[in-house]
Amino acid sequence: MADRRQNPPAQAPGQSPASTAKWPPPAERVLLGQSVKRLDGPDKAQGKAKYTYDIVRPGMLYARLLDSPHPHARVRSIDLSAAEKLPGVRAALALKDASKPDTAKVRYQGEEVAAVAAISEEVAEDAIRLIKVDYEVLPNLATVEQAMRPEAPAVFEKGNVTEPTVRAEGGDVEAALKSSAHLVEGLYSTQVQTHTSLETHGGICEWNGDQLTAWVSTQAVHGTREGTARALGVPQTNVRVITDYMGGGFGSKLGGDVQVVICARLAKMANAPVKLMLDRKEEHLVTGNRPSAFARLRAGVDAQGKLTAIDAETWGTGGAGQGSFFPVPYQVYVFPVRRQRHTDVYINAGPQRAFRAPGHPQSCFVTEVVMDELADLIKIDPLELRLRNLPPEADNAQWARYFKMGAERIEWSRRHPTGDRTAGPIKRGLGCAANRWGGGGNRRTRGMCDILPDGSVITRIGTQDIGTGTRTLVAMVTAETMGLPLQAVQAAIGDSNYPFAPGSGGSVTAASVAPTVRIAAENARDQLFARVAPALGVADPATLVAREGRIHVSGDPAKGMTWREACKTLGTEPVSAPAEWQQGLSSVGTSGVQFADVEVDIETGITRVKKIVCVQDCGTILDTLTAESQCQGGIIMGLGFALFENRLLDRNTGQMVNPNMEWYLLPGMSDVPEIDVTLVDQPERGVVGLGEPPVISTAAAIGNAVANAIGVRVRSLPLTPQTVLSALERERPGGTL
Amino acid sequence: MRSKKKDEPGFSRRSFLKTVGAGGVAAGVMGPASGVEAQAVRAAGPGAVPIQLNVNGRVHKLDVEPRVTLLDALRTRLDITGAKRVCDRGACGACTVLVDDKTVYACSTLAIEAQGKRIRTVESLTEGTVLHPVQQAFCDRDGLMCGFCTPGFVVATAALLERNPKPTAEQARKALDGNICRCGTYVRVLEAALNTGGRRG
Numbered sequence: 001m002a003d004r005r006q007n008p009p010a011q012a013p014g015q016s017p018a019s020t021a022k023w024p025p026p027a028e029r030v031l032l033g034q035s036v037k038r039l040d041g042p043d044k045a046q047g048k049a050k051y052t053y054d055i056v057r058p059g060m061l062y063a064r065l066l067d068s069p070h071p072h073a074r075v076r077s078i079d080l081s082a083a084e085k086l087p088g089v090r091a092a093l094a095l096k097d098a099s100k101p102d103t104a105k106v107r108y109q110g111e112e113v114a115a116v117a118a119i120s121e122e123v124a125e126d127a128i129r130l131i132k133v134d135y136e137v138l139p140n141l142a143t144v145e146q147a148m149r150p151e152a153p154a155v156f157e158k159g160n161v162t163e164p165t166v167r168a169e170g171g172d173v174e175a176a177l178k179s180s181a182h183l184v185e186g187l188y189s190t191q192v193q194t195h196t197s198l199e200t201h202g203g204i205c206e207w208n209g210d211q212l213t214a215w216v217s218t219q220a221v222h223g224t225r226e227g228t229a230r231a232l233g234v235p236q237t238n239v240r241v242i243t244d245y246m247g248g249g250f251g252s253k254l255g256g257d258v259q260v261v262i263c264a265r266l267a268k269m270a271n272a273p274v275k276l277m278l279d280r281k282e283e284h285l286v287t288g289n290r291p292s293a294f295a296r297l298r299a300g301v302d303a304q305g306k307l308t309a310i311d312a313e314t315w316g317t318g319g320a321g322q323g324s325f326f327p328v329p330y331q332v333y334v335f336p337v338r339r340q341r342h343t344d345v346y347i348n349a350g351p352q353r354a355f356r357a358p359g360h361p362q363s364c365f366v367t368e369v370v371m372d373e374l375a376d377l378i379k380i381d382p383l384e385l386r387l388r389n390l391p392p393e394a395d396n397a398q399w400a401r402y403f404k405m406g407a408e409r410i411e412w413s414r415r416h417p418t419g420d421r422t423a424g425p426i427k428r429g430l431g432c433a434a435n436r437w438g439g440g441g442n443r444r445t446r447g448m449c450d451i452l453p454d455g456s457v458i459t460r461i462g463t464q465d466i467g468t469g470t471r472t473l474v475a476m477v478t479a480e481t482m483g484l485p486l487q488a489v490q491a492a493i494g495d496s497n498y499p500f501a502p503g504s505g506g507s508v509t510a511a512s513v514a515p516t517v518r519i520a521a522e523n524a525r526d527q528l529f530a531r532v533a534p535a536l537g538v539a540d541p542a543t544l545v546a547r548e549g550r551i552h553v554s555g556d557p558a559k560g561m562t563w564r565e566a567c568k569t570l571g572t573e574p575v576s577a578p579a580e581w582q583q584g585l586s587s588v589g590t591s592g593v594q595f596a597d598v599e600v601d602i603e604t605g606i607t608r609v610k611k612i613v614c615v616q617d618c619g620t621i622l623d624t625l626t627a628e629s630q631c632q633g634g635i636i637m638g639l640g641f642a643l644f645e646n647r648l649l650d651r652n653t654g655q656m657v658n659p660n661m662e663w664y665l666l667p668g669m670s671d672v673p674e675i676d677v678t679l680v681d682q683p684e685r686g687v688v689g690l691g692e693p694p695v696i697s698t699a700a701a702i703g704n705a706v707a708n709a710i711g712v713r714v715r716s717l718p719l720t721p722q723t724v725l726s727a728l729e730r731e732r733p734g735g736t737l
Numbered sequence: 738m739r740s741k742k743k744d745e746p747g748f749s750r751r752s753f754l755k756t757v758g759a760g761g762v763a764a765g766v767m768g769p770a771s772g773v774e775a776q777a778v779r780a781a782g783p784g785a786v787p788i789q790l791n792v793n794g795r796v797h798k799l800d801v802e803p804r805v806t807l808l809d810a811l812r813t814r815l816d817i818t819g820a821k822r823v824c825d826r827g828a829c830g831a832c833t834v835l836v837d838d839k840t841v842y843a844c845s846t847l848a849i850e851a852q853g854k855r856i857r858t859v860e861s862l863t864e865g866t867v868l869h870p871v872q873q874a875f876c877d878r879d880g881l882m883c884g885f886c887t888p889g890f891v892v893a894t895a896a897l898l899e900r901n902p903k904p905t906a907e908q909a910r911k912a913l914d915g916n917i918c919r920c921g922t923y924v925r926v927l928e929a930a931l932n933t934g935g936r937r938g
Contacts, residue, residue, distance in 0.1 A: 468882070629879045670910045670929065
């Protein structure tokens with residue numbers, strides 16, 4: 001699962017056996033660290049890659065869901081009879097039991113009420129319209145403000161608002177604030193963001209007796225197997241989950257999704273394979289989101305530019321019954337005294353799920369905006385204030401260095417004090433922000449590498465490629481270890497029948513998979529060495545090396561044989577080497593910074609981001625090409641969070657008003673600025689994940705750049721024209737700069 | 738901004754109900770016994786009708802209800818699945834195909850409207866095993882991550898380069914503004930569009 005760990009120590013606590021496996025010395029690496037093109041690029045570019053959405057099984061039916069149109073209601077009855085009679089319908093299922101009060105409720109728009117499977121999607125849609133549901137519509141909470149009112153209807157059993165959880169460290173926060181030279185006070189907020197994965201959630205379920213095969217768009221084939229089996233009450237051994245290609249998840253596809261369970265039940269009823277893929281509206285409504293975040297805080301700094309204390313009341317909504325925690329302060333800068341009281345607010349909206357760096361972009365925005373405001377109060381460069389308040393440098397805490405590198409790339413020296421004084425409506429500004437993430441390996445990861453007598457090689461591991469290049473990574477590590485070209489090895493992933501690997505969340509995949517594959521491949525290769533050593537007249541197989549398609553004595557290339565000849569010595573018995581993850585090939589914790597250069601039109605309120613500079617580490621870089629792509633992608637997603645994306649609920653009806661892609665705005669080609677990525681390689685550290693870090697700082701850097709441009713504080717996201725104009729109006733009523 | 742396809746007349750589900758009764762398309766697909774008025778009425782809730790689609794140089798005969806989109810006809814009737822269904826209402830470009838050499842959102846085009854036209858999907862671009870230069874450029878420049886939007890981007894880029902072999906960055910951005918990527922491959926896609934080599938011999 002995606003986690004919220006604030007950088008654990010660089011060395012993970014040890015339980016696993018220390019590995020004897022090592023990465024090759026940097027100078028000897030053939031593939032690792034290079035820019036290696038994705039193995040599956042051609043299949044994707046040709047439209048040949050078969051995603052779950054594309055798979056058709058013989059005799060397959062299509063399912064549709066009937067979703068609750070109401071954000072809060074009790075189902076009194078569900079009448080499936082008309083739907084069942086429609087020609088072409090093969091199965092219909094009520095998903096709410098009106099006789100049981102606890103399950104008869106719907107608590108958010110889009111919650112599943114009934115489902116049908118039919119011979120075509122069109123028939124399934126017609127059948128859904130024939131289902132009659134009698135709802136008792138109940139009062140709903142559409143906003144956190146509504147839920148927090150004393151007179152709000154009691155919608156949630158646990159209460160609409162949880163008791164605050166308090167985290168206080170470092171001493172008396174009131175005293176520390178009182179003794180500060182300057183204080184910032186304000187209310188800061190970020191919006192709800194939906195994942196908007198392009199391939200919707202769903203799957204295809206096919207029963208063969210009591211054995212279920214499920215093709216699922218998931219970030220976790222093993223997690224989906226377990227979740228689906230549990231929900232169906234069948235042994236986990238009876239369920240196989242396959243994810244060959246998947247079209248984006250970003251944290252929303254980590255579990256056993258209810259859609260897949262419904263699909264499996266329909267398939268059982270209809271005695272035929274069933275495909276159930278959500279439509280775009282359902283995807284926005286029910287498959288998760290990044291919770292909103294609000295922080296009312298006071299933060300202080302002393303006359304020397306040292307932070308003193310921060311006291312924050314925070315709240316937010318993760319929808320119906322889900323948490324919304326985000327840490328304040330963001331744990332990059334050292335506030336010696338800090339207190340946070342956090343409250344979860346529940347509303348009648350789809351529950352949150354892990355979303356690429358859960359909690360971090362919210363935390364980062366709030367904290368980094370406060371940093372700029374404090375710098376303005378003591379009239380020092382905000383970069384300087386940051387440098388004065390960083391924790392001691394460590395492998396995974398390199399912000400001081402990266403800030404200086406980034407400042408050079410963005411030409412920070414041209415930054416003007418807050419408020420661009422140049423004439424005309426277009427104002428230019430610069431801003432910056434830092435990020436951190438954990439991203440270590442999962443010690444339960446397992447893998448298997450086979451060398452076959454014909455010389456072919458395959459590594460099997462139950463991970464999945466969610467667009468990050470994991471398939472390519474598995475092949476790269478295998479090929480590097482065998483001394484073979486990339487095309488000579490196969491990477492078999494995306495199947496729960498392969499050895500366990502964790503869900504692709506929390507940026508743990510590379511640090512889990514790469515070490516495990518390395519160890520499996522070394523084990524397999526060493527077994528092969530043992531087989532060929534006698535033929536080469538070598539007493540100690542450990543003196544052999546595999547390089548450039550040959551196995552030979554180290555330092556004596558002539559004393560060897562080709563890979564194929566070596567594999568022939570296996571006769572009819574392939575080498576099959578299992579491996580488990582071990583420490584030593586990966587590490588934990590990343591640090592990075594981003595800078596933004598923006599233009600804001602103070603007449604229209606429109607912000608254009610001109611350039612983003614990113615300086616980021618991720619331990620040992622495995623594939624420079626895809627690592628850079630990962631940074632660009634995170635930044636572009638952060639740009640959407642900064643400027644455009646916002647799940648809008650009608651405050652009266654609780655309905656989402658933009659459950660589509662024309663009003664839920666994602667960045668497009670013309671919105672994307674120049675992006676300058678500097679990846680800092682740390683070859684001595686081992687592999688650390690990179691999926692999450694690049695998304696964290698973008699919105700904060702842009703927010704600070706906008707404030708630097710227009711000269712007024714902008715304390716909420718997204719930075720729409722309305723937000724910007726309102727901020728200008730609030731601080732400078734009656735005029736502009 | 739993303740008006741490239743939206744402003745082309747005739748490619749919407751809504752306009753179908755208005756035009757099907759009188760249009761030449763309808764005359765070509767409806768049974769000969771039906772009168773024009775009857776067709777219009779039946780179009781609101783009809784069964785399948787036989788149609789022919791010229792896809793990637795091959796004529797396919799199929800029976801679809803008039804409400805079936807070109808995208809669904811390709812994907813669920815012909816098993817041509819390169820074009821993807823993402824927003825399903827003409828906002829994201831993942832379903833982009835070429836109809837008579839123009840980029841079209843297949844999700845917002847009715848299958849029966851596409852009769853008599855030359856439909857090309859991403860699958861048509863590869864010659865044997867040789868990638869189209871645009872496909873090759875996407876691979877070389879890493880213009881794809883999860884890959885779900887990629888077929889749409891590839892088709893839109895190929896169409897751009899057919900019209901304008903040497904686009905400026907600004908022209909390429911504008912031409913690709915009708916496509917959305919969630920992984921954030923835009924920088925690489927633009928590089929690919931501006932660095933696509935000539936078709937290989």
